[in-house]
Amino acid sequence: MEKLGLYIHIPFCKSKCLYCDFPSYTYMEDLIIPYMEALSKEIKKVSLNKTFTSIFIGGGTPSFLSIEALNILTNALDKVKKSSDIEFTVEGNPNSFTKEKLISFKNMGVNRLSIGLQACQDRLLKKLGRIHTLNDFKNTFKEARDLGFNNINVDLMFGIPNQTLQDFKESLEFINSLKPEHISSYSLIVEESTPYYKMRESGKLKLPDEDEERDMYSFACDFLKENGYKQYEISNFALKKKECKHNLIYWELDNYIGCGVSAHSYFNKERYRNTGDVKRYIEQISNGDSVVEESHYNSVKENMEEFMFLGLRKTEGVSVTEFKVKFDIDIKTVYGDIIKKYVDEKMIILDNRRLFLSERGIQVSNSIMCDFIL
Ligand code: SF4
Structure with a gap:
């Protein structure tokens, strides 16, 4: 069966991490329900006569959505045709993946979770502007396992301000002790539009130097290999047969359709992107207009x-x-x-x-x- 991915973007977060340049917004709670209704319409439209082999709900923080908002999404996704071996992922943060929401995602058909931990040291989480603690993560992970989620990714970061190689080793050792099926380990990139950028420019950010970062990356590759994780991509490691099917669609130039603000698509050799403005997105969908802001046929x-x-x-x-x-x-x-x-x-x-x-x-x-x- 031909691979086809569906990406759904939830652009809301409870608070903004200091390094984040993703299309995600805070203090937009009043727009969440209208957004979910608009998103449902877009999902219905794009999924007509298609069968998806993977779905990925990303953000932002999808786990930040209320149960009411999740129910709207469940109704929309119930009507989407899915392959029998579908990989269906939802991304979220430890303190917002409550038991009630995990159950709601399970009912939606989600069979893979991606949890953003980033580091095991609360002092580093604070430094990143994350609003969860290691303990929140431990509770979420246990709750997810108890509910039967048997395919979990954990995101870890390296190159965090004030992070030592020892800190990073401890994070990896801790994660490995829980044996999630998948680990993504990215280096922190200081992007221009973020508070971190200004902090770095004014000398307020003590980042590990290039050699330290390289040591962290090498350690992760060796350590994870020794512990049964296959590195299948520069930043991604998986237990046997647990590679992320959805991400492989991106890397193998297969077709995927993105729904929601700022979502990108690649379908029949055309790349296109939706508007990044939440209000405009809602308005245009309710007027029956296209939300595509940019499109381009690849040569x-x-x-x-x-x-x-x-x-x-x-x-x-x-x-x-x-x-x-x-x-x-x-x-x-x-x-x-x-x-x-x-x-x-x-x-x-x-x-x-x-x-x-x-x-x-x-x-x-x-x-x-x-x-x-x-
Ligand atoms: S939770 Fe994720 S999307 Fe939201 S601000 Fe933090 S890094 Fe950005």
Whole structure:
């Protein structure tokens, strides 16, 4: 069956983390119900005559929604056709995944949770502007397991201000003791539009240096491997057969449709994005207007570039044969020089007709991937 993902964006959070540049807003509680109604209409429209193989409700904080709001979403999603082996994920934060909401997500059909822990030390959580504690996480995780959620991802961050390698090791050891099926471990990026950016500019942010960050990343890769987690993407680790199907859709250039504000879609080679304005989104949907703000048909060149730099994120890399089938041209005709350069530098490995980053290559993946932009 052809893969097709549905992404649903919930742009609300209780408070804004200091590093966050995601499309998420606070103090918009009065717009939540109208938003959910508009979102339901969009879901109904886009899902007509389609069967989805994965659904991902992300944000923002989907677990921040009230039961009333969740019921609206449940009604909309009940009518969506799902494959029998669907992966259905919802993202959320420890202190808002209450038992009642976990039950509501279960009734919605959710079979995978993604919980944002980020770090195990309350002092670091505070530093990030997170509003939960380690204890909140422990309670949520236990509650989720007790309710039968047997596919859970935990997000961890490294490169947090004042974080030491020892802190990060402790976080990984703690998470490993709970054995979630999946762990995402991202480095903190200070984005321009965030309070962290201003704090860094004024010297108020003590970030680990590049070497410390590299040590944290290497430790995570080795430690998780020793403990049964396969690194299948630069920042993602999974127990056997627990890779995130939805994210693989993005990295393998398969089709997905996004609903909600700022949601992106890639469908039949067209990339498009919805408006980022919550009020406008609600108004336009209720007027029956399109909420798409930007759209673009990928050229063959763009598809090749995306195939390469998204595919190289995966540890198994890209298939030389698949490239040929997809684009009717040999990969070496297009990328021969770049491939040779990185193979010679032992950053890229060409093996069994697959091209993938070496361990050294993964450390500098961003600059390698940029070279695949034609
Ligand atoms: S909870 Fe997530 S989406 Fe919300 S502000 Fe924090 S990082 Fe951003």
